[in-house]
Amino acid sequence: MPQQRKTQTIPKAPVARILMNAGAKRVSAGASEAFADFIHERALTIGEKAARIAKHSGRKTVHGDDVKLAARR
Amino acid sequence: MPQQRKTQTIPKAPVARILMNAGAKRVSAGASEAFADFIHERALTIGEKAARIAKHSGRKTVHGDDVKLAARR
Numbered sequence: 001m002p003q004q005r006k007t008q009t010i011p012k013a014p015v016a017r018i019l020m021n022a023g024a025k026r027v028s029a030g031a032s033e034a035f036a037d038f039i040h041e042r043a044l045t046i047g048e049k050a051a052r053i054a055k056h057s058g059r060k061t062v063h064g065d066d067v068k069l070a071a072r073r
Numbered sequence: 074m075p076q077q078r079k080t081q082t083i084p085k086a087p088v089a090r091i092l093m094n095a096g097a098k099r100v101s102a103g104a105s106e107a108f109a110d111f112i113h114e115r116a117l118t119i120g121e122k123a124a125r126i127a128k129h130s131g132r133k134t135v136h137g138d139d140v141k142l143a144a145r146r
Contacts, residue, residue: 009087010083010087010088010091010112011084011087014082014083014084015083015116018083018113018116018117018120019116019120019123019124019135019140021117021120022116022117022118022119022120022121022123022124023120023121023124023125024120024123024124024127024134024135025124025133025134025135026133026134026135027134027135028134028135028136028137030136030137030138031123031134031135031136031137031139031140033137034137034138034140034141034144035116035119035120035123035140035144038119038140038141038144039083039112039115039116040091042112042115043088043091043092043095043108043112044091044094044095045095046095046108046111047091047092047094047095047096047097047108048095048096050092050095050097050104050108051092051095051096051097051098052096054097060098060099061097061098061099061100061101061104062092062097062098062099062100062101062104063101063103063104064101064103064104064106064107065103065107066104067092067104067107067108067111068107068111071107071108071111
């Protein structure tokens, strides 16, 4: 099977591992993919907020606190 | 510098890449780490819900739809 990748996203393996840590006995390929997609979308949203917050503070570099503030809203 | 890892979490590189795609000009190491931590915690929460949903449906395997339902709440 040729490896098909959409655009860059979160790798599936750590995502599946987190699901297992969260109490899943087994995880389907679709579950890891749905999860990675969900995380990716959330991450983009938070990332956009963090980038705006950094810009608003006159910085080009996004700092950890920007991410924390963006994630809180 | 010895590589220090907490418990398994989301790798920083794809996380930083998402931040860049979201419009960040530069991303500090702290930002990637804060972001990875945030994603990890959210993922654990969603993962626990998804695992409960699968169990409730009499399955040991977490499916994509379980994740989608868990993420929606």
